[in-house]
Amino acid sequence: MQERATLLVIDQDPQALQTIHETLASEPLTLLLCETTRSAREVLSKRKIDLVMASLFLGQETSLDLLRQVKQVNPEAVIILMTNPQPTLESAVEVLREGVYDYLFKPFDSYLVKGTIQRGLIELRLRRENALLRETIGLYRISDSVGGTIELKKLLGLTLEAALKQFESHLAAVLMWDEVRNCFLLSEIRAKNELPFQTLAIDSIGPEVIYLKPQIISAPDEIRKVFPLSEHFIVASLISYPLLAKGRIMGLLYLIRDETIPPYSSGELDSLSILAGRAAAGLENSRLYQQLENAYLSTINALANAVEARDVYTKGHTERVCYLAETLARRLGWGQEQLSHVRMGSILHDIGKIGVPDSILNKPKSLTPAEFEVMKQHPQMGVKILEGIGFLEPALPYVLYHHERYDGKGYPTGLKGEDVPMEGRLMAVVDTFDAITSDRPYRKNLGYQKAIQELKDFSGTQFDPQVAQAMIEAWEAGQIDQQRLEIKISPPARSLPAEIYSQIQT
Incomplete structure (x- = not known):
C-alpha cells in the first residue's frame, strides 16, 4: 500500500x-x-x-x-x-x-x-x-556478496554493514539461537556511531518477546521487551526481522534508529526482505557447511589418531604440538581465522606418516639411508591425502613445510629463509620443542630448558629468529602450561645415529 x-x-x-x-x-x-x-x-x-x-x-x-x-x-x-x-x-x-x-x-x-x-x-x-x-538492484548486489560466503562472522558482518548503509540505521545487530543455553544471544553488532552505543547491553536471557514476522516497533515498552537495551539510550524506531530458513528460525535481525531520523516505513521493511532472505539462506548454508566440516574433521582426527596408534613412540605428539602452535601463533599476534588454520594444520601435520610402512615407522634399530628417504616423504604424502578437500587447504603449508629449515637444509623442498611459508617456520619451532621435551625411542626427554637453549643456539640456522624468539618469550612469560605437555610415555630405548636424529627432530 x-x-x-x-x-x-x-x-x-x-x-x-x-x-x-x-x-x-x-x-x-x-x-x-x-x-x-x-x-x-x-x-x-x-x-x-x-x-x-x-x-x-x-x-x-x-x-x-x-x-x-x-x-x-x-x-x-x-x-x-x-x-x-x-x-x-x-x-x-x-x-x-x-x-x-x-x-x-x-x-x-x-x-x-x-x-x-x-x-x-x-x-x-x-x-x-x-x-x-536502484535500491533493489543495490540490495541484490549486496545480498549476492552476503550469500557468497559461508564463514559465519563474515556473513553476519556483511549483513549488518549493508543494513546500516542501506536503511539509514544507527545500529544493527543479530541474535543467534544458542542450542546449549536454549535462548537467543547477541552474535554480532555494528553501530554507525560507536559512542552513543557504548552503554548498550543485551540481557543475558535474551528478548522477552520474539516476533516470527517482520515488525516495526516504536513503543518504548515494547522495544525493551523485543530488544533489551541500556536504560541510558532511547530507541525511537526498531525493526525486528526473523531470519528463517526451511521453516526454522536461525536468528533475529534488528535495525535501530534514534529520534534524529524518521521512523522506519513499511516500504523499508519490505525492502529489507531481500537482504534478510539472503542472510538467512547464508546462515543455513553456514550451518550445513559446519556440519560437513565437523564430519571431515572427525574423520581426519581419526586418521591422525591412527598415525599415533601406529607409532607408539609419539603418543600425544599431535595434541601437544597443536597446543604449542596455537600458543605461539597468539604470541605472534595472529588473528582468529589464522588460529583456526593453526589448529587444523597442527592436527594434520604428520598425517602423511599413515603412508610410511610400519617396518620403518616402528623400526627398533637405526634407519638406513634408504629408509630415511622414505620417512622424508611423509610431508608430500600428507599433502596428497588432503588435496581436493577445499576447507582443509589452509592446513597444507603446515603439512608440507614443517621439516624445512631457515638455512635451507630441510626437506622436502629445501626452501630457505622467508621463502619458507610462515606456517612451516612456526611448525619447525614447536615440532622441535616437543621432540626435545618428549621421550623418544633413542633417548629420554632432554627437558624444557634444553629446548629453550636449542631455540637460542639454532636461531637463524634451523629456526626463523623472530619465531624462535617469540617461543622463548612465551615460555619465559609463563604463557605455556607445562601440564598441557605431560601427555607422554616412556618407550623402550633403541639406537638411532645422532646425525639422523639431528635431521628429523621428531
Missing part, C-alpha cells in the same frame, strides 16, 4: 496558504502549512517531506537553503516554487541548480494549483519507483 505523501507549503501570505489548503483538502496528501522559515525548519527536523511548495522569497531571505535541507534528507522530494512573474536571472539560475520540478507564478488560481500538485504526485511516484529499483 502506497504511503500518503507529505506536502510542505511555505508562504508568508496567510491568504495564499488558506487558498492552497482549501484547494488540496481532497487530495491524498498530508498537508503542512508554514508562514516562517523558522517553523518550516522545525517541521523539517521532525518529518520526512515528499513535496515542497515554497515562495522563492521569504522576507529578506530566499527559500533555497530550506530546499537544500529537504533534498539532503529526501533526494526524491518534488519541489515546486511560487514566485513573481518576473524573477531575476540570478535567482532563476540558482533555483534551477536546486532541481526545482515546476513553478507557480503569483497570483494563481485553485485549478492551476491542483493541476501542478497532481503532476507533482505523479513525478513523486516515478521518482520513488526509480529509487526503489
